[in-house]
Amino acid sequence: MNGESGRAGAELELAARVIELVRKLAGHACEAEVNVRHEAEALTRFANSAIHQNVASAATSLRLRLHSDGRTAGGSTTLTSTDDLRTLVERTLAAVRVSPPDRSWAGLAPPAPPRLSAGHPGSGERSGLGFGFDEATARADPADRAERVRDFVRAAGGLETAGYCRTVYVSAAFANSAGQAVEGRMADAAMDGIARSDGADGVARLAAARLADLDGAVLGARAAAKARAASRPVELPPGHYEVVLEPDAVKDVLENLAIFGFDGKAHNQQQSFAELGKAQFDPSVTIVDEPLGSREEPAADLPxxxxxxxxxPLVLVRDGVTMAVTHDRTSAAQAGAESTGHASPVSRSWGPHASHMRLEATSAPGVRPGTGDIDSIAESARPLVAGMRRGLLVTDLWYTRVLDPKALVVTGLTRNGVWLVEDGEVVSAVSNLRFTQSYPHALGPGRVLGIGAGTVLLPDSWDRAHYAAPALHLAEWNVTGNASG
Incomplete structure (x- = not known):
């Protein structure tokens, strides 16, 4: 990835060239927008406590969308010579002439300056509206990532380990025929690893805007402590249990809320639980989408x-009241609203989704300091565990699938450690459980018994979304099966 961060301005110049080509070939009657994105990603994977793969890729892609005579078409390329760009424009113009009418076209974004954000020219190390771009992360090499893997493996104390450390650099620009022209860059890093002891797994993961903020030794020690504490589990019967969800489990809740709940397209189609202005959550719940990062969690997206x-920033829930859903220009026009800046390459088809959600952390009142196996309990979960009479401490949720999108009823499994808690003490590891639970109902009025005092920035499993999650103490979680079925 070395040298990749010295490209500021190249993408915007390329986007402007394509806009001029469209004007030359189609005139001003054709609306055009161009996205140019240079992305470099590097990944160091390890298994059996040893690095087995270093991979890296870097590519520049260009996407063009045209709207003419009520019709819309798009095209893309990774070839950027003058002839290649002309071919892309000609091909897309031919496609728009035979495309079906596009009655949902909402027009082009008008000229508007972005807020200062990740690597925006002139932003400096930090502004009040975003975090500073980290050059060292953009330039990270295999040795930088291997150092963190080494520390993770050593800290696991001989347990079998596996996982990855990745770094990403993006430089991008956008231009349209209405005069909007913006550019930006970002870098981030993530580490995700497990340790295994006698068939029990423990996990530790973290995302960060700076690779330097990922401490492999801390993560490895935590994964190992959880694996050791999860040995010799007992089985529990199905039923409704009080739970403390650690941040990794809360991340899954936030991800499903983003995709199926706060999606403006689903809301327009009445396929979302969200009712604007209604107190659908406990008053302790505030959820914000923060694509520009925050003082607490400096991770962000392009501006x-x-x-x-x-x-x-977009407040989705404030003090339990649903305040907003996410929109691109299409869903916003249908709702009589404004775009919230959540357009993606697939948002017109799949809906616009928040990808930098934060559940605001608060200090849980009236609970005593945490007890039990402290090393295996997330920092923000300890006081919540101490305040639980009888219930479950859950590390992670996985293989979650939505059964009812409208009510957001989700089924899935626990993973990487579950424990029975009695009178604030961890008394036994528990075999993995299946659950079937409405996520909004679990966070409903009167059902949130406590929220941890800090958040953990966690990477998404499939793309580069981030979720800032505290631990959650919930009154009820519907367990529908155990390890025996």
Whole structure:
């Protein structure tokens, strides 16, 4: 990835060239927008406590969307010579002439400056509206990632380990024929690893804007402690249990809320639970989408979305009241609203989704200091565990699938450690459990008994979304099966 971060301005120049080509070949009657994205990703994987793979890729891609005579078509390329760009424009113009009418076209984003954000020229190390771009992360090499893997493996104390450490650098630009032209860059890092002891797994993962903020030794020690504490589990019968969800489990809750709950397209189609202005959550719940990062968690995205709309913080839930859903220009026009800056290459088809959600952390009142196996309990979960009479401590949720999108009823399994808690003490590891639970109902009024005092920034399993999650103490979680079925 060395040298990749010295490209500022190249993408915007390329986007401008394509806009001029469209004007030359189609005139001003054709609306055009261009996204240019240079992305470099590097990944160091380890298994059996040894690195087995270093991979890296870097590519520049260009996407063009045209709207003419009520019709819309798009095209893309990774070839950027003058002839290649002309071919892309000609091919897309031919496609738009035979495309079906596009009655949902909402027009182009008007000129508007982005908020200062990740690596925006002139932003400096930090501004009040975003975090500073980290050059060292953008330039990270295999040795930088291997150092963190080594520390993870050593800290696991001889347990079998596996996982990855990755770094990403993106430089991008957007331009349209309405005069909007913006650019930005970002870098981030993530580490995710497990340790195994007598068939029990423990996990530790973290995302960060700076690779230097990932401490492999801390993560490895935590994964090993959880694996050791999860040995010799007992089985529990199905039923409704009080739970403390650690941040990794809360991340899954936030991800499903983002995709199926706060999606403006689903809301327009009445396929979302969200009712704007209604107290659907406990008063302790505030959820914000923060694409520009925050003082607490410096991780962010580019300062504009795929339609060129400047990104901004968006309060989705405040003090339990649902305040907003996410929109691109299409869903916003249908709702009589404005775009919230959540357009993506697939948002017109799959809906616009929040990808930097934070559940605000608070200090849980009236609970005593945490007890039990402290090393295996997330920091923000300890006081919540101490306040639980009888229930479950859950590390992670996985293989979750939505059964009812409207009510957001989700089924899935626990993973990487579950424990029975009695009178604030961890008394036994528990075999993995299946659950079937409405996520909004679990966070409903009167059902959130406590929220941890800090958040953990966690990477998404499939893309580079981030979720800032505290631990959660919930009154009820519907367990529908155990390890025996």
């Amino acid at each position: 504009f979305d795929d339609e060129g709309t400047p990104r901004r």
